[in-house]
Amino acid sequence: MSPEATVSRGLFISFEGIDGAGKSTHIEGLAKAFRDQGRTVTLSREPGGTPLAEKLRVMVLGDPMDPLTESLLVFAARRDHLVTVIEPALARGEVVLCDRFTDATFAYQGGGRGFDLEVLGTLERWVQTTPAAVNSLRQPDLTVWFDLPPEIAAARLADARTPDRFEAQPLEFFRRVAAGYAARAEAQPARFARIQADQTRHQVWQQLTATFVRRGWLSIMVAANSGPA
């Protein structure tokens, strides 16, 4: 095991992908694996993660609005979440597992809605500026990207749940969202781990844990004895 695994520095890990890609299925199991290794885990999501941000989430997922309004609301929710939950947890040396972060904004508002990427970049810098981060800009240490063709995601979601304002979008919207994720991953390859999410749950889990074992963040033993919740 690399020395990194024995040092309890804060770890910020985000999970991304189009709706239905399989994030929720695997995050709990990963939290358990980190806990089994003695780490304290903060499990959260965006938009959301604080009382204020959860209120903003209800609006973003439910009320029609223009893309700038949508972008401002998700970034407002993010600022509150970052300042009151994520930064304090990282300062305590915890593992923060976050179901979506800023890449979702570039993918959904930027790719899906076609909103201005430069404006999103400006908002990203404003919202994620924090003195505790490398170069004062907070980014995840790792972003796990569940890459799944939109057709397969749609089939998985068909019977699974009542669609929200995004899940109700046509396939073409999700093609643009997927392209948005691919562009972010191409621009920042060191931060992204791409998971081929079209495989069985077990195979997806194995790809996921291998990613963490490779970085020295999970031991092989803990990974082998764990699985999706």
Ligand SMILES: Nc1ncnc2c1ncn2[C@@H]1O[C@H](COP(=O)(O)OP(=O)(O)O)[C@@H](O)[C@H]1O
């Ligand atoms: N590897 C997989 N193969 C088949 N179905 C899956 C797989 N992973 C997840 N699912 C199912 O697909 C649906 C969407 O998964 P979910 O984890 O909720 O996706 P997300 O959180 O990314 O929107 C759920 O019904 C889930 O049980």
Ligand SMILES: Cc1cn([C@H]2C[C@H](O)[C@@H](COP(=O)(O)OP(=O)(O)O)O2)c(=O)[nH]c1=O
């Ligand atoms: C974080 C974020 C999410 N979203 C969208 C993507 C999802 O469709 C939705 C909520 O994400 P998610 O929590 O994955 O939905 P669910 O709980 O139904 O699996 O919000 C954005 O459009 N922009 C953002 O910045």
